[in-house]
Amino acid sequence: xxxxxxxxxxxxxxxxxxxxxxxxxxxxxxxxxxxxxxxxxxxxxxxxxxxxxxxxxxxxxxxxxxxxxxxxxxxxxxxxxxxxxxxxxxxxxxxxxxxxxxxxxxxxxxxxx
Amino acid sequence: xxxxxxxxxxxxxxxxxxxxxxxxxxxxxxxxxxxxxxxxxxxxxxxxxxxxxxxxxxxxxxxxxxxxxxxxxxxxxxxxxxxxxxxxxxxxxxxxxxxxxxxxxxxxxxxxxx
Numbered sequence: 180x181x182x183x184x185x186x187x188x189x190x191x192x193x194x195x196x197x198x199x200x201x202x203x204x205x206x207x208x209x210x211x212x213x214x215x216x217x218x219x220x221x222x223x224x225x226x227x228x229x230x231x232x233x234x235x236x237x238x239x240x241x242x243x244x245x246x247x248x249x250x251x252x253x254x255x256x257x258x259x260x261x262x263x264x265x266x267x268x269x270x271x272x273x274x275x276x277x278x279x280x281x282x283x284x285x286x287x288x289x290x291x292x
Numbered sequence: 293x294x295x296x297x298x299x300x301x302x303x304x305x306x307x308x309x310x311x312x313x314x315x316x317x318x319x320x321x322x323x324x325x326x327x328x329x330x331x332x333x334x335x336x337x338x339x340x341x342x343x344x345x346x347x348x349x350x351x352x353x354x355x356x357x358x359x360x361x362x363x364x365x366x367x368x369x370x371x372x373x374x375x376x377x378x379x380x381x382x383x384x385x386x387x388x389x390x391x392x393x394x395x396x397x398x399x400x401x402x403x404x405x406x
Contacts, residue, residue: 183335210391221398222336222381227391234390270335278387280326281394283335 181205183284185271191290192261200256200287202271211254212272212281213246215239222270228254229277261291294319296384298397306405311372313400315382316364322384324392325358325365330399331378339380340367372404 184203192198204211213225226236228246245257254273258265268288272281295318305311317325326341342349342356342365349356353372358365365384369376379401383394 212391212393214394222383222394222396224393224395227393229391235393237393274392277391278324279392280338280341281392283328283337285335 183271183273183282185269185284185287187287188285189288189290191292194263194291195260198258198261198289200258200269200271200289202254202256202273202284203252204254204271204273205275205282206252208273208275208282210234210274210277210279210281211246211248212274213256214270214272214283215267216270216286217267225256258289261289263291265289266291294322294384294386294395296382296395296397298382298400300400301398302401302403304403304405305372307372307374309372311367311369311376311402311404313367313380313382313402314364315366315384315397316362317384317395318363319384319386320360320363321386324385324387325356326383326394327354327356327367328381328383328396329378330381336381369402372402374404374406377402377404 211228216222226240227234268286270286271284274281298315323344328336329339330336355368379399382397
């Protein structure tokens with residue numbers, strides 16, 4: 180069964196550094212999402228992406244964040260200058276349809292020191 | 293924006309008993325309500341979902357009910373088994389062709405004691 184994959188599984192970085200989190204959505208899916216989960220808290224929506232552009236974003240997704248689909252398979256989340264409060268588990272998800280089930284990746288644990 | 297509240301935050305049941313988890317939402321435009329199960333260290337996985345044109349949906353031991361008037365929906369697990377132990381998240385969204393932004397509840401840690 181196809182799955183969403185994410186790399187790396189764990190990323191440790193210094194405050195102020197840029198990080199890029201990578202995701203490979205399921206191949207025939209058209210809608211892509213990033214969520215984050217701070218330890219012990221709820222899963223929070225960051226951004227949705229469709230037809231090569233952002234379709235929706237939350238208040239969390241400020242100018243420090245950007246997303247890109249650089250080729251036909253990868254979907255990336257970039258944080259330009261990381262802050263301590265960016266430490267969280269970041270989940271990528273994809274769906275075939277806008278109204279369809281979202282399949283989640285295994286997550287990338289980001290630790291900002 | 294949408295706000296989803298989930299109760300209880302932890303739930304402990306004896307194997308074979310039923311478990312009920314409840315969620316409320318604030319946005320009357322929400323029309324899609326999925327439930328995700330997340331085992332320790334693993335990805336959230338969809339276990340059941342319901343759309344606003346339906347009041348109840350069942351899949352073997354799992355059922356979900358939706359009350360649109362009261363803006364609440366519930367997950368029911370019957371004949372619980374130890375492997376049902378996990379964190380369960382409810383979510384709500386307004387689906388459209390541009391995507392499906394999920395707003396999650398705070399999660400319920402279900403522990404099924406053998």
